[in-house]
Amino acid sequence: xxxxxxxxxxxxxxxxxxxxxxxxxxxxxxxxxxxxxxxxxxxxxxxxxxxxxxxxxxxxxxxxxxxxxxxxxxxxxxxxxxxxxxxxxxxxxxxxxxxxxxxxxxxxxxxxxxxxxxxxxxxxxxxxxxxxxxxxxxxxxxxxxxxxxxxxxxxxxxxxxxxxxxxxxxxxxxxxxxxxxxxxxxxxxxxxxxxxxxxxxxxxxxxxxxxxxxxxxxxxxxxxxxxxxxxxxxxxxxxxxxxxxxxxxxxxxxxxxxxxxxxxxxxxxxxxxxxxxxxxxxxxxxxxxxxxxxxxxxxxxxxxxxxxxxxxxxxxxxxxxxxxxxxxxxxxxxxxxxxxxxxxxxxxxxxxxxxxxxxxxxxxxxxxxxxxxxxxxxxxxxxxxxxxxxxxxxxxxxxxxxxxxxxxxxxxxxxxxxxxxxxxxxxxxxxxxxxxxxxxxxxxxxxxxxxxxxxxxxxxxxxxxxxxxxxxxxxxxxxxxxxxxxxxxxxxxxxxxxxxxxxxxxxxxxxxxxxxxxxxxxxxxxxxxxxxxxxxxxxxxxxxxxxxxxxxxxxxxxxxxxxxxxxxxxxxxxxxxxxxxxxxxxxxxxxxxxxxxxxxxxxxxxxxxxxxxxxxxxxxxxxxxxxxxxxxx
Numbered sequence: 001x002x003x004x005x006x007x008x009x010x011x012x013x014x015x016x017x018x019x020x021x022x023x024x025x026x027x028x029x030x031x032x033x034x035x036x037x038x039x040x041x042x043x044x045x046x047x048x049x050x051x052x053x054x055x056x057x058x059x060x061x062x063x064x065x066x067x068x069x070x071x072x073x074x075x076x077x078x079x080x081x082x083x084x085x086x087x088x089x090x091x092x093x094x095x096x097x098x099x100x101x102x103x104x105x106x107x108x109x110x111x112x113x114x115x116x117x118x119x120x121x122x123x124x125x126x127x128x129x130x131x132x133x134x135x136x137x138x139x140x141x142x143x144x145x146x147x148x149x150x151x152x153x154x155x156x157x158x159x160x161x162x163x164x165x166x167x168x169x170x171x172x173x174x175x176x177x178x179x180x181x182x183x184x185x186x187x188x189x190x191x192x193x194x195x196x197x198x199x200x201x202x203x204x205x206x207x208x209x210x211x212x213x214x215x216x217x218x219x220x221x222x223x224x225x226x227x228x229x230x231x232x233x234x235x236x237x238x239x240x241x242x243x244x245x246x247x248x249x250x251x252x253x254x255x256x257x258x259x260x261x262x263x264x265x266x267x268x269x270x271x272x273x274x275x276x277x278x279x280x281x282x283x284x285x286x287x288x289x290x291x292x293x294x295x296x297x298x299x300x301x302x303x304x305x306x307x308x309x310x311x312x313x314x315x316x317x318x319x320x321x322x323x324x325x326x327x328x329x330x331x332x333x334x335x336x337x338x339x340x341x342x343x344x345x346x347x348x349x350x351x352x353x354x355x356x357x358x359x360x361x362x363x364x365x366x367x368x369x370x371x372x373x374x375x376x377x378x379x380x381x382x383x384x385x386x387x388x389x390x391x392x393x394x395x396x397x398x399x400x401x402x403x404x405x406x407x408x409x410x411x412x413x414x415x416x417x418x419x420x421x422x423x424x425x426x427x428x429x430x431x432x433x434x435x436x437x438x439x440x441x442x443x444x445x446x447x448x449x450x451x452x453x454x455x456x457x458x459x460x461x462x463x464x465x466x467x468x469x470x471x472x473x474x475x476x477x478x479x480x481x482x483x484x485x486x487x488x489x490x491x492x493x494x495x496x497x498x499x500x501x502x503x504x505x506x507x508x509x510x511x512x513x514x515x516x517x518x519x520x521x522x523x524x525x526x527x528x529x530x531x532x533x534x535x536x537x538x539x540x541x542x543x544x545x546x547x548x549x550x551x552x553x554x555x556x557x558x559x560x561x562x563x564x565x566x567x568x569x570x571x572x573x574x575x576x577x578x579x580x581x582x583x584x585x586x587x588x589x590x591x592x593x594x595x596x597x598x599x600x601x602x603x604x605x606x607x608x609x610x611x612x613x614x615x616x617x618x619x620x621x622x623x624x625x626x627x628x629x630x631x632x633x
Contacts, residue, residue, distance in 0.1 A: 041128065041129070041130060041131050042128065043126040043127070043128045043139065044126060044127055044128070044129075045057040045120060045121055045125075045126060045127075046109075046118055046119060046120045046121070046127075047109065047118070047119050047127050047129065047202055047203050047206060048115070048117055048118040048119075049116075049117035049118075049199060049200065049203065049521050049564075050115070050116055050117045050118065050521075050564065053112075053115070053118050053120070054112065054114070054115050054118065055112065055120065055267075059267050060267055060270065061267055061270035061271055062112055062113070062114065062267075062268070062270070062271070062272075062608075063114060063606055064113060064114055064604055064606045064607060064608040064609075064611070064614065064618060065270055065271030065272055065604060065618045066271045066604040066618070066620075067270040067271045068271075069271050069274045069604070069618070069620045070274065070620050070621065070622075070623075071257070071274055071275075071276060071620070072274075072275070072276040072621060073275055073276055073277070073600075073620070073621020073623075073626070074275065074276065074277045074278075074279065074621065074631075074632050075275045075277070075278055075279075075299050075300070075601070075616050075619075075621065075632070076278075076279045076280075076281055076297070076298040076299045076300075076632055077099075077100075077278065077279070077280050077281070077298060077299070077300060077616070078280075078281050078282075078283060078289055078292060078293065078297070078298035078300075078301060079099055079280060079281070079282050079283070080282070080283055080284070080285060080286060080289055080469070080497070081096065081282060081468075081496075081497035082096060082250035082251065082282050082497070082498075083095075083096045083097060083098040083099070083249075083250055083253070083282065084096050084231060084233065084249065084250060084498075085097050085098065085231040085232065085233070086098055086101050086232055086233060086234065086235065086236050086244065087228065087230070087231055087232050087236070088101055088102060088105075088209065088211075089163055089164060089167050089168060089211070089216075089228050089229065090167055090168070090228075090229060090230070090231060091168065091170075092168065092169060092170055092505075092539040093167070093168065093169060093505065093538065093539040094230070094231050095231035096497060096498055096501065098244075098247070098253050098280065099253075099280055100242075100244075100253060100255055100278060100280050101236070101244065101253075102209065103238075103240055103241070103242040103255055103278070104147075104236065104237075104238025104239075104240045104242055104243055104244055104255070105209045105210065105211065105238050105239060105240050106122050106123045106144070106152075106209075106210060106238075106239045106240045106263060107122055107123065107206070107207050107208060107209050107210065108121075108122065108123050108124040108127075108138050108157070108205070108206045108207070108208050108210065109121055109122055109124060109127065109138075109203070109206030109207065110122040110268050111207075113608030113609065113610050113611035113614065113617075114608050114609040114610060114611075115609075115610070116519075116520045116521060116610060117203070117519075117520070117521045119203055119206045119207070120267075120268050121141070121268070122263065122266070122268055123138075123140055123141060123144050123152055123157075123210055123239070123263075124138035124139060124140055124141065124206070125139055125140070125141045126138070126139045127139075127202070127206065129202045132196045132197070133193070133196050133197050133198055133199065133201065133202070134192065134193055134195075134196045135190055135191060135192045135193060136190070136191050136193075136201070136202035136205055136206075137184060137188055137189065137190040137191075138157070138188070138189055138190075138205075138206070139185070139187055139188050140152060140153070140154065140157070140187040140188070140189070141187075141263075142187065143262055144239065144262055144263070145239065145262045146212050146215070146237055146238070146239045147237055147238055147239065147243055147258060148215075148237060150212070150214060152210060152212075152239055153213075154183045154185075154186075154187065154188065154189045155183075155213055156210050156211065156212060156213045156214075157181065157189045157208065157210055158181045158182070158183070158189060159211070159213040159216075159217075160208060160209065160210045160211040160213070161175070161178070161181045161191070161205075161208060162181070163211070163216070163228055164208075164209070164211075165178070167228070167229050168539075169528075169534070169537045169538065169539040169540045170528060170539070170540070170541070172537075173524075173525075173527050173528040173531070173533070173534050173537075173540065174204060174524055174525060174528060175204070175205075176524075176527065176533075177193050177194045177195050177198060177201060177524075178191050178192070178193055178194075178201065178204075178205065179192050179193065179194045180192050191205050197560050197562070198523075198524070198559055198560060199523075199559075199560070199561070199562070200521065200523035200524055200559065201524065204523070204524055210239065212237045212238075212239070215236065215237040216228045216236075220234055233247075233249060235247075239262070240258075240261070240263075241257060241258060241261050241263070241264065241269065241272075241273035242255040242256060242257055242258060242273070242278065243255065243256060243258050245277075250282065251281075251282050252279060252280060252281050252282065253279070253280045254277060254278070254279045254280075255277065255278045255279070255280075256276065256277050257273065257275065257276050257277070261273075271604070271618060272617050272618055273617070274618070274619065274620035274621070275616060275619075275620070275621060276621070278616065281297060281298045285469065285470055285471075286305065286469055286470070286471045287470070287471075289301070290308055290312055293324075293596060294313075294316055294318070294324075296318075296598060296630070296632070296633065297633075299597055299598045299600070299601070299632060300595065300596070300597045300598075300601075300615055300616070301595065301596045301597070302593055302594065302595050303594045303595065303596060304594070305471060306371070306372035306373050306375040306376060307371060307372070307373065309326075309373075309375065309594050310373040310375070311373075313326060313596065314326075318598075319596075322599060323598065323599050323628070323629045323630075324596060324597070324598055324599065325596065325597050325598075325599045326594075326595070326596050327595055327596075327597070327613075328592040328593065328594050328595070329592065329593045329595060329607070329612050329613040330591065330592055330593075330612075331385070331590075331591060331592060331593050331612055332609060332610050332612075334385070334386065334517050334518060334519060334520070334610075335381070335382070335383035335384050335385050335386035335388055335389060335517075335518040335520075336379070336383075336384055336385060336515060336516065336517050336518060336589055337379060337381070337382040337383070337384060337515065337516045337518070337584070337586065338379060338513070338514070338515035338516075338586070338587045338588070338589060339379070339513070339514065339515070339584035339585055339586045339587050340358070340362075340465075340479075340511050340512070340513060340584060340585040340587065341511065341512055341513070341514045341543055341544050341583070341584050342355055342358075342510075342511055342544060342583065342584065342585075343507060343509050343510055343511070343512075343543075343544065343545060344544050344545040344546060344547075344583065345507055345535075345536075345545040346510065348461060348463075349510075351443040351444075352581055352582050353439040353440070353442055353443040354439070354440060354443050354445075354461075355581075355582040355583065355584075355585075356436075356439055356582045357435075357436035357437075357439045357440050357443075357486070358436075358483070358511075358585050359420065359421060359582065359585045359586075360421045360432040360433065360435050360436035360439070361432070361433060361436050361479070361482040361483050361485070361486055361488075362421075362479050362482060362585055363423045363429060363478070363479075363482055364378050364420070364423070364588065365422065365423045365424065366423060366478070367475060367478060367588075368588065370478075371474060371475060371478075372588065375590060376588035376589060376590055377588065377589060377590065377591075378420050378586060378587075378588055379586035379587060379588060379589050380418060380419070380420055380579075380586060381418075381575050381579070382516065382518070382574075382575045382578050382579070383518050383522070383571060383572075383575055384586075384589055385589065385591060386518065386520060387520070387568060388518070388520065388522065388567075388568060388571040388572060388575065389572070389575060390417075390418070390572040390573070390575040390576040390579070391417065392417055393414070393415070393417060394413065394414065394572070394573065394576060396569070397565065397566065397569035398569040398570075398572050398573050398576075399414075400569075401554070401557055401569055401570055401573045402414065402573050402576070402577075404553075404557075405550050405553045405554060408548075408549045408550030408553060409550035409554075409577045409580070410577070410580040410581065412580055413576045413577055413580050418576065418579035418580060420586060421435075433482070433485055433486055436486050437452075437486050437487075440452055440461070440486070444456065445461055447486075447487050450487055451487045451489070452486060452487030452488050453487075460489065461487070461488050462488065462489045462490065462491075463483075463488065463489075463490045463491075463510045463511055464490065464491050464492075464493055464509070464510045464511070465480075465490060465491070465492045465493070465510070465511050465512070466493050466495070466500065466503065466509040466510065466511070466512045467492065467493070467494050467495075467500070467512065467513060468494065468495055468496065468497045468499075468500035469494065470494055472492070472494070472513065473492060473494070476490075476492050477492070480492070504543060505538045505539050506538065507536075507538075507543070507545065512543070513587070514543055516529055516541070521567065522558055522567070522571050523558065523559050524559055525541075526555045526558055526559070526574070527555055527559075528540060528541045528542065529541050529542060530542060530546050530548075530551050530555060530574075530578065531546075531551075531552055531555055532546070532547040532548065532549075532551075532552050535547045544583050544584065546581075546583060548577075548581065550577055551574065551577055551578065551581075554570065554573055554574040554577055555574060557570040557573065557574070558570040558571050558574055593612045593613060595613055595615070597615070598629055598632070599625050599628070599629045600621065600622060600625045600626035600629045600630075600631070600632065601615075601616075601619045601620065601621060601622055601625065602619065602620055602622040602625065603615070603618060603619045603620075604618055
């Protein structure tokens with residue numbers, strides 16, 4: 001699965017959770033070992049990285065979707081913060097994008113949620129991949145059209161590719177090896193690559209979000225030319241199943257189902273997009289979000305705060321009466337790294353021993369007991385919860401890959417498996433703190449008057465934790481207390497979301513919290529996460545500022561792996577080296593998604609294997625349940 005597709009798959013959970021608490025993490029079951037199907041150069045209805053597609057050219061609907069699901073009704077999703085932008089072209093670089101705006105656009109292909117790495121035609125009716133993986137062609141459906149009735153054209157696809165690559169740090173990295181897009185037929189567009197053998201590039205291009213060239217290059221109601229490189233609160237034109245109908249700036253956005261949506265009868269859409277109206281409601285902070293749910297101000301919440309799950313709802317009358325449902329869903333198909341992230345651009349964090357000392361000072365076991373009700377596990381992999389996580393010592397193909405870059409990576413990866421420190425009682429805590437002090441001394445620091453200072457300059461080692469959620473106070477303050485025991489003073493600064501994003505774009509922080517959800521098919525997005533070229537690009541996901549030739553080389557090994565065993569081996573090798581550098585202090589995760597919903601919705605009997613709850617994509621408004629629970633306001 002591509003990173004872009006993973007983002008789309010996690011949309012529902014992200015919107016409800018986004019910014020509402022500590023992510024719960026993810027787990028997955030091992031994927032079957034299979035070779036990538038060799039491209040034939042022939043037109044196909046689907047593209048896959050794993051064997052053959054599950055669904056043939058004549059399939060009617062995905063197994064996890066109910067094609068006769070009722071249409072209509074309202075669902076309200078909650079998010080923290082606000083928004084000041086509907087322009088997804090500059091997402092991550094300018095403004096706060098409204099969380100549901102991608103609903104108005106279609107992509108060339110769309111993913112099945114019960115297969116790990118397979119995409120089926122949406123705007124494109126067929127795909128053709130060059131046998132040497134040097135290019136991919138897509139043939140557009142003749143009936144695809146924008147909401148204003150104009151057809152979706154090859155020119156739209158070419159323009160969208162160019163404008164996204166030129167203006168989005170994410171897509172600049174994601175499409176780095178896509179050299180051009182050109183018309184090769186009346187409804188055919190071909191993308192050429194600067195390299196051969198990149199197994200994921202064709203599928204990456206299939207996830208291209210196509211934008212209307214005629215709208216973005218036209219004029220608004222006031223006669224002014226639109227600027228696709230600037231933020232806007234003008235309602236944009238789309239082609240997807242929903243259109244943005246109205247909004248209250250920064251507070252809510254309402255999307256309405258398009259009754260004559262051109263793609264409503266496609267097999268990939270059967271039984272999906274069932275709600276008549278989706279409304280995104282924004283709230284000030286995570287505490288308000290919880291109370292807003294209880295007050296029936298929105299419908300569905302992924303609860304990422306263990307304390308809330310354990311204590312905030314069970315005595316609430318609506319839960320006891322069954323009107324507000326608590327339910328856990330298994331997380332499959334994703335791994336995750338969530339962590340306190342160091343800004344490696346700052347001299348005080350350049351020494352790996354300093355970074356490891358911070359990990360030694362964090363008492364996760366006490367946090368889990370006192371704050372998390374024992375609901376979490378400590379993350380020990382950048383692909384935690386998936387078959388891609390490294391463990392033990394490297395063997396076989398993984399070891400061979402590491403040997404090929406031995407001169408660029410820490411020698412410890414061959415001899416010492418990564419382990420987080422364990423605080424098993426007071427003796428364990430003291431031992432870890434002593435080890436932290438030892439490492440800091442080796443790195444050039446010493447204790448003077450109870451303060452850890454640079455032995456040469458006398459400058460104290462201090463840090464600022466930068467966050468945008470007050471909920472982090474309860475986990476950072478105990479961490480800060482442990483740091484004080486080894487002479488490190490720290491502060492916590494909580495700022496609003498807009499300020500936080502601006503500071504992150506400019507890399508103005510010491511330590512912050514971030515997470516990287518990972519699909520079972522890592523690929524080109526790894527360059528954006530860890531690659532040297534992304535380290536100093538504003539808005540890039542390499543927020544730590546990692547610049548390491550060994551990691552760069554291993555990222556390329558992942559991207560150019562030729563089969564599934566090669567993908568697994570290369571990813572585990574990359575994981576092992578990332579861990580060995582101690583770039584982050586790993587946090588915690590769970591193997592389930594914990595949700596609450598007002599009981600006015602139903603779902604198919606079969607949930608998507610890799611889509612969590614599937615909410616709201618395949619659910620529908622249930623009039624009978626709503627009559628008992630009460631209609632949403």
